[in-house]
Amino acid sequence: MVTINENYLKLSGGYLFSEIGRRVTRFKAENPQVHIINLGIGDVAGPLPQAVIESMHQAVDEMAWPETFRGYGPEQGYDFLINSIIEHDYRSRGIELDADEIFISDGSKCDTGNIQEIFGIENVVAITDPVYPVYVDTNVMAGRGGEADAAGGFERIVYLPCNAENSFVPQLPEQRVGLIYLCYPNNPTGTTLSKAELKKWVDYARENRSVILYDAAYEAFIREEDIPHSIYEIEGAMEVAIEFRSFSKTAGFTGTRCAFTVVPKRVVGYTRESEAVSLNRLWNRRQTTKFNGVSYVVQRGAAAVYTPEGQRQVREMIDYYMTNASIIRNGLLKMGFQVYGGVNAPYIWLKTLDGMDSWTFFDRLLKDACVVGTPGAGFGPAGEGYFRLTAFGAREDTQEAIERIKNGLKL
Amino acid sequence: MVTINENYLKLSGGYLFSEIGRRVTRFKAENPQVHIINLGIGDVAGPLPQAVIESMHQAVDEMAWPETFRGYGPEQGYDFLINSIIEHDYRSRGIELDADEIFISDGSKCDTGNIQEIFGIENVVAITDPVYPVYVDTNVMAGRGGEADAAGGFERIVYLPCNAENSFVPQLPEQRVGLIYLCYPNNPTGTTLSKAELKKWVDYARENRSVILYDAAYEAFIREEDIPHSIYEIEGAMEVAIEFRSFSKTAGFTGTRCAFTVVPKRVVGYTRESEAVSLNRLWNRRQTTKFNGVSYVVQRGAAAVYTPEGQRQVREMIDYYMTNASIIRNGLLKMGFQVYGGVNAPYIWLKTLDGMDSWTFFDRLLKDACVVGTPGAGFGPAGEGYFRLTAFGAREDTQEAIERIKNGLKL
Numbered sequence: 001m002v003t004i005n006e007n008y009l010k011l012s013g014g015y016l017f018s019e020i021g022r023r024v025t026r027f028k029a030e031n032p033q034v035h036i037i038n039l040g041i042g043d044v045a046g047p048l049p050q051a052v053i054e055s056m057h058q059a060v061d062e063m064a065w066p067e068t069f070r071g072y073g074p075e076q077g078y079d080f081l082i083n084s085i086i087e088h089d090y091r092s093r094g095i096e097l098d099a100d101e102i103f104i105s106d107g108s109k110c111d112t113g114n115i116q117e118i119f120g121i122e123n124v125v126a127i128t129d130p131v132y133p134v135y136v137d138t139n140v141m142a143g144r145g146g147e148a149d150a151a152g153g154f155e156r157i158v159y160l161p162c163n164a165e166n167s168f169v170p171q172l173p174e175q176r177v178g179l180i181y182l183c184y185p186n187n188p189t190g191t192t193l194s195k196a197e198l199k200k201w202v203d204y205a206r207e208n209r210s211v212i213l214y215d216a217a218y219e220a221f222i223r224e225e226d227i228p229h230s231i232y233e234i235e236g237a238m239e240v241a242i243e244f245r246s247f248s249k250t251a252g253f254t255g256t257r258c259a260f261t262v263v264p265k266r267v268v269g270y271t272r273e274s275e276a277v278s279l280n281r282l283w284n285r286r287q288t289t290k291f292n293g294v295s296y297v298v299q300r301g302a303a304a305v306y307t308p309e310g311q312r313q314v315r316e317m318i319d320y321y322m323t324n325a326s327i328i329r330n331g332l333l334k335m336g337f338q339v340y341g342g343v344n345a346p347y348i349w350l351k352t353l354d355g356m357d358s359w360t361f362f363d364r365l366l367k368d369a370c371v372v373g374t375p376g377a378g379f380g381p382a383g384e385g386y387f388r389l390t391a392f393g394a395r396e397d398t399q400e401a402i403e404r405i406k407n408g409l410k411l
Numbered sequence: 412m413v414t415i416n417e418n419y420l421k422l423s424g425g426y427l428f429s430e431i432g433r434r435v436t437r438f439k440a441e442n443p444q445v446h447i448i449n450l451g452i453g454d455v456a457g458p459l460p461q462a463v464i465e466s467m468h469q470a471v472d473e474m475a476w477p478e479t480f481r482g483y484g485p486e487q488g489y490d491f492l493i494n495s496i497i498e499h500d501y502r503s504r505g506i507e508l509d510a511d512e513i514f515i516s517d518g519s520k521c522d523t524g525n526i527q528e529i530f531g532i533e534n535v536v537a538i539t540d541p542v543y544p545v546y547v548d549t550n551v552m553a554g555r556g557g558e559a560d561a562a563g564g565f566e567r568i569v570y571l572p573c574n575a576e577n578s579f580v581p582q583l584p585e586q587r588v589g590l591i592y593l594c595y596p597n598n599p600t601g602t603t604l605s606k607a608e609l610k611k612w613v614d615y616a617r618e619n620r621s622v623i624l625y626d627a628a629y630e631a632f633i634r635e636e637d638i639p640h641s642i643y644e645i646e647g648a649m650e651v652a653i654e655f656r657s658f659s660k661t662a663g664f665t666g667t668r669c670a671f672t673v674v675p676k677r678v679v680g681y682t683r684e685s686e687a688v689s690l691n692r693l694w695n696r697r698q699t700t701k702f703n704g705v706s707y708v709v710q711r712g713a714a715a716v717y718t719p720e721g722q723r724q725v726r727e728m729i730d731y732y733m734t735n736a737s738i739i740r741n742g743l744l745k746m747g748f749q750v751y752g753g754v755n756a757p758y759i760w761l762k763t764l765d766g767m768d769s770w771t772f773f774d775r776l777l778k779d780a781c782v783v784g785t786p787g788a789g790f791g792p793a794g795e796g797y798f799r800l801t802a803f804g805a806r807e808d809t810q811e812a813i814e815r816i817k818n819g820l821k822l
Contacts, residue, residue, distance in 0.1 A: 001620040002589035003531035004680035004688050008696055018699055046480030053475045056708065057468060063667065064464045066805065069457030070666040106517055106668075106703070113701035117552065120414035137700045141528065178413035209412040255481040255707045256474065257517075269415035277415050285419055288429055289548045290524035292517070295709050296666045297467065394477065 007143050012152070016133050016378040017041050020362075027366055037401045039328070040372040042187070042347070042390040044252045044321075045397075048301070049313035052251060055304035059297040070296040075288045077104025077260070081299045084306035085260060089245065095232045101264050101280060103287055104302075106257040106294050108217050108246040113138040114290075115213060115242065115261070116179070118282040119269060123178030126158040128170045130188055130376055130383030132215070135181040151381045161382040162189060164351060168340060169197055176208045182231075183215035185222060188379045188388040189349040190341015192227045198234050205240035211269060211279070212241040217259075220250040220318055222344045238264045242279065249346060249392070251305045251314050258294055258302040321346050324398040325391035331402035332389075346391040349376070361387050369404035418554050423563070427544050427789040428452050431773075438777055448812045450739075451783040453598070453758070453801040455663045455732075456808075459712070460724035463662060466715035470708040481707040486699045488515025488671070492710045495717035496671060500656065506643045512675050512691060514698055515713075517705050519628050519657040519670040524549040525701075526624055526653065526672070527590070529693040530680060534589030537569040539581045541599050541787055541794030543626070546592040562792045572793040573600060575762060579751060580608055587619045593642075594626035596633060599790045599799040600760040601752015603638045609645050616651035622680060622690070623652040628670075631661040631729055633755045649675045653690065660757060660803070662716045662725050669705055669713040732757050735809040736802035742813035743800075757802040760787070772798050780815035 020040055028036065048056075062068035076082075082102045090097050105111050113134050116125075121143045127135050136157060139145055146156030153159055158177050160170035168191040173180075182201060185192050193201075205212050214231040222229055231241045243262040247253035263283045268276040294302075304310045329342035332350055342348040352361040358375030365371050365387075376386030393401070431451055439447065459467075473479035487493075493513045501508050516522050524545050527536075532554045538546050547568060550556055557567030564570055569588050571581035579602040584591075593612060596603050604612075616623050625642040633640055642652045654673040658664035674694045679687040705713075715721045740753035749762040763772040769786030776782050776798075787797030804812065 001587070001685070002622045002680045003534055003683060004690070004693060005529050005531055006682055008529065008693050009682070009688070011696065041483065043482035045477060046474070046482060047476050048474045048480070050475070053471055056471045056474075060464055060467045060471060063457070063459045063467075064461065065458050066456060069459070069663075071454035071457060071663075072452065072665045106706075109703045110701060118416050118419065120416055123414055134700060141697070141700070176412070211413045252480075252482075254483045255704075257703065257706045269413045271417055271420070272414060274412070277420070279415070282415060282419050285422065286552070289545060289552070290521060292520045292668065293666075295517075295668045295706055297708065298706050 005141065007141050007145070010140055010145060010148050010154070011137055016374070019378070020372065020374065023363070023366070024372055034370045036370045036372060037393065037397045037404070038372040039389040039393055039398070039401055040374045042249070042392055043254050044249060044392045045394045046252050048252050048256065049305070049310055049317065051304040051307050051310035051313055052301045056297050056301040059300035063297065073293045073296055073299070075291055075293045076100070076284070077102065077294060078296070078299050081303045084303050088306045090230065090232070093230060093233060095230060097262060097264065101262055103261045103263065103283060104294050104299060105259050105261060105291070107248065108215065108244045108259040109134055111244050111259060111261045112213065112215055114286065115283070116142055116144070118279060118286055119179060124156065124158060124175070125179045125181070126160055126173045126177040127181045128162050128183070128186070129159040129381060130162065130379030130386065131181065132183060132187050133379065136380070152377070153381050159381065162191070163382055164338060164340070169193065172200060172204050177210055179211055179213060180205065181213045181215070183217070185218040185345035186341070186347070187218065188347055188374065188376065188383065190345035190347035191349070192222070192344045194226055195228050195234060198228055198231065202231070202234045202237045202240060206236050209270065210240065211267065212237070214241050214243045216243055217246040218249060218345050219245065220314070221322060221346050223322065224344055227344055239266050242267060247302050247305060250318070251302070252317060253302070256298055256301060258298050320395070321391045324393060324395060327398055327402060328389050328391060331406065335406055342391065348389045348391065350387050350389070352385055352387055355385060358384055358387055365405070365409065368410050369401070369408040371401045371404055416552065418552050418556065421551055421556060421559050421565070422548055427785070430789070431783065431785065434774070434777070435783055445781045447781045447783060448804065448808045448815070449783040450800040450804050450809070450812055451785045453660070453803055454665050455660060455803045456805045457663050459663050459667065460716070460721055460728065462715040462718050462721035462724055463712045467708050467712040470711035474708065484704045484707055484710070486702055486704045487511070487695070488513065488705060489707070489710050492714045495714050499717045501641065501643070504641060504644060506641060508673060508675065512673055514672045514674065514694060515705050515710060516670050516672060516702070517668040518659065519626065519655045520545055522655050522670060522672045523624065523626055525697065526694070527553055527555070529690060529697055530590060535567065535569060535586070537571060537584050537588040537591045539573050539593065539597070540570040540792060541573065541790030541797070542592065543594060543598050544790065547791070563788070564792050570792065573602070574793055575749060575751070580604065583611060583615050588621055590622055590624060591616065592624045592626070594628070596629040596756035597752070598629065599758055599785065599787065599794065601756035601758035602760070603633070603755045605637055606639050606645060609639055609642065613642070613645045613648045613651060617647050620681065621651065622678065623648070624655070625652050626655045628655060628657040629660060629756050630656065631725070632733060632757050634733065635755055638755055650677050653678060658713050658716060661729070662713070663728060664713070667709055667712060669709050731806070732802045735804060735806060738809055738813060739800050739802060742817065746817055753802065759800045759802065761798050761800070763796055763798055766796060769795055769798055776816070776820065779821050780812070780819040782812045782815055
C-alpha cells in the first residue's frame with residue numbers, strides 16, 4: 001500500500017492566493033458587469049522593459065540555428081547572468097561573491113520553498129508573523145510544523161509577531177532556533193529593518209549557529225538611506241545567511257520567471273555529530289539533481305536588466321510603482337486608517353477599523369468597492385485585523401481604487 | 412545549532428553528468444586541439460522548430476505592451492497548452508483527461524524529482540536497474556534509500572535488474588512495494604515494454620495498491636506497433652499511474668524548458684489508517700505552494716508544437732535523430748558489439764567487450780576516439796559493463812563518432 005505524506009493534510013484547504021482567486025471568481029460570476037481592481041496578489045501590471053524584450057527576441061533567434069542553439073545549460077545558470085549579478089548587485093555595494101555562490105532559478109517562490117530540503121527535519125524554524133505563506137507551508141509539508149493549532153499556527157514553528165505595538169520589529173527568539181526566515185523589505189507589511197536591527201539577527205545566528213534565510217525580493221524598492229539592500233552588508237552575514245533575490249517585481253518577470261539565490265561557501269550547517277558541512281555544496285547537489293536550469297531565452301532577458309538601458313527602464317518602472325504606493329498610502333491615511341509600509345516597499349499594510357477581522361474586511365472591500373486586497377490573517381495569526389494592498393496596479397486603477405474605497409466602503 | 416539533511420551525505424560525490432563533465436573538461440584541458448564528439452548527456456543538437464520560434468517571438472511581443480502583457484499565470488499552466496496536450500497526445504489515443512489532471516512544468520527532471528514529496532517516507536521504492544539517477548537520488552535525499560552499499564546501491568530501494576539475460580524486461584517485485592518508477596521507452600537502455608508486459612505492472616499496482624510513476628519522456632520516438640505511448644492505454648492505469656512527458660527531446664526544448672505531468676483524479680494514496688487521498692489534490696497543493704508556473708513565452712512555444720506545422724517539423728526532427736540511432740546501432744553491430752535500443756528510442760545501449768567495466772570503457776573511448784558516452788554503471792549496479800550512446804548529435808558528428816570508434820578504439 002502506497003502511503004501519502006500526511007503532513008499535507010495538516011495544511012488548510014488551499015494556498016492563500018488560490019482561496020482569494022476562488023472568492024473573486026464567485027463574485028465576478030454573480031456580478032459580471034463590474035470592473036474589479038486587483039491590488040491583491042502583488043502581480044505587476046507590466047510590460048517588460050524594452051531592453052528585456054529586445055534581448056529575448058535575440059535569444060529566440062539564436063535558438064533557430066544549430067550554430068547558436070542552446071540545449072542544456074548549467075543547472076546553476078549561465079555565467080553571463082551570474083557575472084552581471086555579482087557586478088551590479090553586490091560588488092557595487094562592496095560585497096565580493098564567487099560565481100559558484102550564485103544559483104539562477106525560475107523563481108524565489110521555488111527557492112524559498114525548496115531551500116528547507118537541505119536541512120534536517122528536526123530543526124526549529126522561526127518566522128516573523130505575518131509572513132509569506134510559502135515559508136511556513138513548505139516546512140509543514142516537510143514535517144517541521146507539528147500539529148496545527150486553533151489560531152491557524154503550527155506548534156513547532158516559532159512565531160515572532162510583528163505588529164503596530166512593536167513597530168513591526170521582531171524580537172529575537174527566546175529559545176535557540178535552527179532556521180530563521182527574514183524578508184526585508186517585508187512582504188506583507190512593507191516595513192524594513194535598519195542595519196543595526198539586522199545586525200542583531202546576524203549576531204544571534206553566529207552565536208547560536210543558526211542560518212538566516214533572507215528574502216530580499218523587494219530590495220529594488222528601497223528609497224531611504226541606512227536600509228540594507230543585502231544582508232551581506234552586515235558583518236559576519238557571509239557565514240550565516242542565504243539570500244534570495246528575484247526579477248519578478250524588479251523587472252516585471254512574474255510571468256517570465258527568473259530569480260536567484262546566493263549561498264556563500266562559508267555558510268555551514270551541522271551533522272548531528274556537530275561536523276560542519278558547506279550548505280553551498282548541498283544546495284548545488286539539490287539543484288543539479290532536481291532542476292535543469294532556467295530557459296536560455298529567459299536568462300538572456302534577465303541579463304538585459306543590467307545593461308544601462310535596462311537599468312534606466314527598471315528604475316522608471318519602480319518609480320511608477322512607488323508613486324502608486326504613495327497614492328495608496330496617503331489616500332488611506334486621509335481616510336483615517338493606520339497605514340504601514342509603502343515607503344521602501346510596494347506593499348501597504350493597513351489596520352482594519354473597529355477591530356474587524358481580515359477576511360470580513362476582504363469581503364466588504366470586494367462588495368462595496370470591487371477592490372481585491374489580501375487579508376492579513378492569510379499571512380499568519382499576527383496578521384489578523386490587518387490587510388495588504390499592493391502598488392503593482394496601473395496608475396488609473398490605483399487611483400480609482402482609492403476613490404472607490406473613500407466613497408464606497410461602508411464600515 | 413542548525414542541522415543538515417544528512418541523507419545528502421549518503422549520495423556519491425556528484426550527479427552523474429557532473430562527473431562526466433569534470434572528466435571531459437580535464438581531457439579537453441590536456442588535449443586542447445582535439446574535437447570531442449559528445450554522445451553522452453542526451454542533449455539535442457537543435458535548433459527549435461520554426462513554428463516554436465515564431466510563436467515565441469509573438470509571445471515576447473505580447474510581453475512588451477500592457478494590454479497583452481502576462482504576469483503570474485496559473486501554477487498548473489495555461490489552458491491553451493493543456494487543451495492542446497489533451498487533444499493531441501491523449502484524446503487521439505482514446506484517453507480522456509480533464510484539464511485539471513495536467514500540470515505544466517519546467518522539466519521532467521523537476522517533476523520526477525519532486526513527485527516523491529507527496530508520498531510518505533516509509534514507502535518502499537522499486538526501480539528498474541539501470542535507471543535515470545534522479546529517481547534514486549531524490550528518494551535517497553528524502554530518506555527512502557537507507558544506507559548505501561558497496562555496489563553503489565541503497566539498502567531500502569528494491570532494484571529490478573534489466574539486462575541482456577532477461578531481455579531488459581523487469582520482473583515484478585517479490586515483496587509489496589509502494590512506489591514503482593518505470594520509464595518507457597527506457598532511459599538508458601532504449602528498450603520498450605509491450606502492452607501485455609505493461610499490463611502486468613498495472614495489475615500488480617491495482618492488487619497491491621501501489622502507484623506507478625511512468626516516465627514517458629521518449630514516447631515520440633516509438634516506431635513499432637503495439638508499444639504503448641501512454642500508460643493510460645492500459646486498462647486500469649487511470650487508478651494507479653502518474654505519467655510524465657517532456658518537450659525536451661520531442662521538440663528540442665532541453666534549453667527552453669517545458670514538460671508536463673498527468674495526475675488523474677482517480678489515482679490515490681493512503682493514510683496510515685488506509686484512508687484514500689487523491690494524489691491530484693496533493694500534487695496541486697505541492698505545485699501551487701512551491702512553483703509559480705512556466706514562463707508564458709515558453710508555454711506559447713510549446714503550444715506551437717501542436718500546430719500542423721509544428722507537428723510536421725517535430726516529426727522531421729525525430730526522423731533525423733532516429734536515422735542517427737540506426738547509424739550508431741548498425742555501426743556497433745558491425746563491430747561486433749551486443750547492442751540494444753535505438754529502434755523505438757534515441758538511446759543505444761551496448762555491452763562493453765571482454766567484461767570491461769563502464770568507467771574504464773568511458774575513459775578509453777574518450778582517449779582513443781575522443782567520443783563521450785555515458786557509463787552504464789552511472790545508472791545503477793545492473794548497468795555495470797554497459798555503456799550508453801545517444802542519437803541526439805548532428806548527423807556528421809554521429810557518423811564520425813562511429814568511424815572513430817571503428818578505427819581508433821583499442822580494446
